[in-house]
Amino acid sequence: MSDLPRPDLLNTLQIGMLDHLQKWSFHFMKMHERLDEYNAMWLFMPAYHDLTPKNKSYEEVSQWNGKEMKEMSWYLHGDVTQSLRGGSSAQSPIFNRAIECTRVLFEFYMYARYKSQNDATLTYMEDALHRFHTFQDVFLLGQAGRKAKAKANALRTELVKKRKVDKETNAETWTPSKKWHNMNAWRDYISHEIDVSKEFDADFNFPNIHLMSHWVEKIRRYGAL
């Protein structure tokens, strides 16, 4: 009886990991100001075979079911790749990691869907999973949970108070240009501190990500899914 639970494509990947991935991508695009491109690419998807053209951008879709997730898996990687084109030299390495992370998760998903498996495909699956874990940290901020966000918000309030005190204390001595410069520095500092705080508290410690590590073993034992 203890052998009865089996890997489940729908719950673990389609409405599990892929759902996480599209949320991470959305957050990533928002953070790097690529959301307009992302939404536009979503609407540009042409009709092809079973793929229905989209009449809503990503942000306008309120609910996803398993079938839509499956359909989304055919084009999300392309969407992410296109949306992240043309980054600056500082952005490019981060964008490449995000694209690679998306690609390897889809690789894992596509291999998992094979009707029959052999040693080679299972090795590819294992390798895809390994690479996913290597690149996943690029989406760490998107994984910040309620506690991390609450802590970051508390930190923001505290820093805004400090900024206010600083502004009031030095109001008479600052020239307008110095005031503008200092306020910008404060804004960047607060934004950076909040990201650091969220990154510190965020983690990938959730069940679906762990369950994927059992899949190769289970397929070896019971055959293709």
Place this chain on the structure above:
Amino acid sequence: MVALLPIPIENRNIPQKRLDEQRQTNCEVLKEVLQRVLRPITFKLNPSAGSGYYNVLCADGNFRHCKPVLAAWLADCPEYSNLHHLEPHVCYWCECPKNKRGDYVSSAQQHPRQDHNLSRTLSDTNTKAADAKLSSRHVHRGFNLF
């Protein structure tokens, strides 16, 4: 579907004591119903029973004398946790620590498998030591379907 007949009350705006009682009742109902439903088709629990055989109309139009055996159970993580009587979000396949679930584990270096028989034995042993061991394994006392 029989399991859903005793419709549970909404778990909102009710005292914690009542909520705990309701959870316990839900668990017992689920256990009882699943045991009744699964008894005829769980081969391992009932390997020698001949009564489980019956004629089944197959896709090719022929009847075959078959005995259905439960081969797999597909569900999402919370349901498995419920059926194994584990704490939420605990892996039902292995003893991976709760804070290590995000780490990469290759198929060759998996954590030890969950020993449900041991959990069942500990659950039947009504001692503090057994309770402590169950708690360290993130398992609740009592019902474990698998």
